[in-house]
């Protein structure tokens with residue numbers, strides 16, 4: 086098989102074989118750009134190398150030598166020739182660009198003899214010896230594994246000894262001395278002499294580049310970017326051009342547009358009299374590209390033309406490496422440049438306007454995951470951070486505020502105009518008001534799908550979870566990290582995108598929704614068929630989501646409406662009620678409050694469908710904590726045994742104990758509450774219909790969809806549907822208005838998915854609650870999983886991703902697919918959607934589209950992402 090390709094013999098579209106760098110070098114050669122000649126060893130060769138115990142096979146060796154001869158013919162020079170030596174670079178280059186992650190060796194072919202020839206031919210011994218020492222240093226680092234540090238140190242000593250301030254002051258003789266020192270370092274560290282034979286150098290370098298595919302950096306980079314480990318890297322052997330031949334030479338890197346803002350201006354830097362690596366490694370401060378216009382006007386002109394040509398050839402912003410050798414320009418690399426979200430959007434939209442790409446291509450140019458960057462205030466990138474602690478990056482965005490340790494304090498202080506950050510060991514639904522009042526939330530326990538994180542993301546608030554190094558003392562109102570003590574009201578800044586917590590105030594950049602962003606999303610809407618709804622519990626969320634383009638509410642949770650400070654006593658009365666009548670009395674008081682909530686939300690959605698989920702969490706979540714209550718009761722028993730407060734608290738404690746469950750996640754919750762206390766669901770359903778009919782009165786369209794949670798058996802849904810129908814009839818009779826409504830269920834128990842054909846008889850719609858469905862399918866309790874073992878699973882590759890963030894398509898997804906198929910078998914018109922974190926995750930969204938779901942529903946701040954991802958799934 087063919088394993089090696091000359092730059093001018095391959096065809097386009099061979100990126101998988103040649104790697105990105107190799108494919109583009111070949112492409113640029115074909116279109117006639119000045120690229121130094123060379124050849125590419127394929128990625129298959131790399132895989133063969135790994136299959137053969139990391140040995141270069143005879144076949145590959147032959148092909149390399151054959152191509153080398155061709156290169157020698159083209160250049161008229163020979164590797165190792167003592168009169169006119171060929172010098173080459175050996176460059177890594179994977180299919181997906183992994184900038185700087187793998188290794189490259191420059192100036193290969195230098196030895197004691199060829200260096201003399203180079204000195205002679207160029208009439209520039211200083212350049213020749215400088216190049217040789219660079220080669221020794223790079224080769225030793227990459228191939229012989231002698232750390233560059235030793236060479237740098239030696240060079241530094243030499244400079245000092247000679248009284249030089251910088252490298253350019255070294256003479257040829259000085260460099261010769263340095264080279265002697267370098268070779269001694271190699272002998273001392275490797276117990277061998279530095280290889281003199283250029284062919285040996287070449288094969289050792291090829292091998293080292295293959296090996297660098299599996300160095301630590303590369304592995305981590307691949308993991309972060311989901312690049313498969315089996316692809317392998319190609320190796321490019323290219324004849325050298327020299328930017329370090331004097332003041333008429335140089336090297337640089339440029340982007341054809343600004344990769345940070347997207348502005349269509351050349352953005353780059355260069356160095357006179359230097360080799361390529363110098364720019365990236367930051368040995369000297371480079372100059373801005375526009376000064377090249379005065380320093381080398383012709384080269385600059387040619388470079389600008391080449392940039393334009395490359396950009397229009399590839400139809401995307403390019404990141405270009407170039408070198409100038411004695412006034413002649415060479416292009417050494419081009420690739421699609423990496424960019425911020427802001428830049429990605431602006432570039433995509435402007436390129437459509439310029440006629441470079443069409444709208445569908447533009448949609449694919451922006452990574453939905455990046456959009457998050459645009460919807461949250463960010464820490465100024467130019468600021469150097471010194472994090473005090475690091476937790477899980479649970480919700481992106483950055484915030485500065487005063488530290489508070491409980492939700493009431495948070496509320497009080499924020500009402501007085503202070504910005505606060507709520508720091509808690511963990512949060513419960515009781516903290517909702519504290520979360521609302523805070524700029525950001527930090528917990529020392531709990532994972533990224535913990536309550537705090539889910540709520541924070543829903544509100545677009547920054548959040549860090551599981552920040553275990555925080556030792557919180559709620560009594561003293563302080564937390565410690567090692568020796569550092571942070572007190573109540575001290576100022577901290579957090580970055581939810583990285584999980585970092587910093588002391589003090591750090592400059593921020595506000596979010597901006599650019600017109601380009603709106604434009605791109607409007608194109609996405611035209612392209613997609615999958616609906617995008619939002620999860621919203623409040624009118625504020627509903628308005629926010631509409632602003633971001635949500636087409637309805639896919640999940641309106643009603644439990645938060647019970648958490649309001651004014652309502653909680655009534656909710657408690659309802660729970661503590663001894664008889665049905667007592668419970669009804671409490672429910673009567675709650676009804677108008679719920680009705681008010683629904684009225685506002687329906688109004689906000691203005692005719693778009695709203696899926697309201699009836700009460701879901703176990704009742705004890707609305708009662709005080711058992712341990713805390715016990716302490717209070719004991720105190721009162723000792724200090725004030727006759728007080729009525731004690732009676733009340735004892736009563737409460739009794740109920741709390743009664744409601745205590747071994748495993749609340751699988752306990753008395755969801756429709757199981759409605760089955761035992763139908764009057765609760767009845768009240769909620771009536772509130773929905775009263776709200777709806779009052780709006781119909783005002784000529785506002787309303788489309789309520791009543792959703793029953795946690796159904797596992799069709800009989801549960803049948804009974805609960807009956808309750809809803811009854812409520813609707815009652816209200817219709819009273820108000821004289823008929824509300825157009827549907828009743829459906831959440832599919833979040835495997836049994837429901839597996840018997841979806843039966844359940845569909847009673848359901849108008851299914852909404853896959855994939856948070857709970859993931860818990861119940863894996864049998865993972867999510868809070869425990871995320872803090873105790875899931876991280877380990879992911880690190881060990883037991884699971885590819887956190888299944889609470891990225892839908893497990895193989896398992897949980899199969900249940901979704903089964904549910905859709907079985908349900909539609911019974912009822913072809915069955916509407917299906919997904920709510921839960923996955924509704925805002927791009928690969929899960931694509932899955933939902935492929936499986937024929939009607940819509941996804943996600944938190945308001947994820948709506949733009951979902952619109953784009955849904956469009957991408959169809960393109």
Ligand code: ADP
Pocket residue numbers: 121173174175176177183184185186187188189191323324325326327328336360361362406407408417418
């Ligand atoms: P990376 O993938 O880390 O960018 P490269 O293979 O692109 O590594 O090499 C790094 C730098 O070395 C390039 O930016 C280029 O300036 C320089 N370089 C590589 N090959 C040559 C060559 N044949 N002639 C001159 N400079 C080269």
Ligand code: MG
Pocket residue numbers: 406418
């Ligand atoms: Mg490069």
Ligand code: MG
Pocket residue numbers: 701794795833854857
């Ligand atoms: Mg659920």
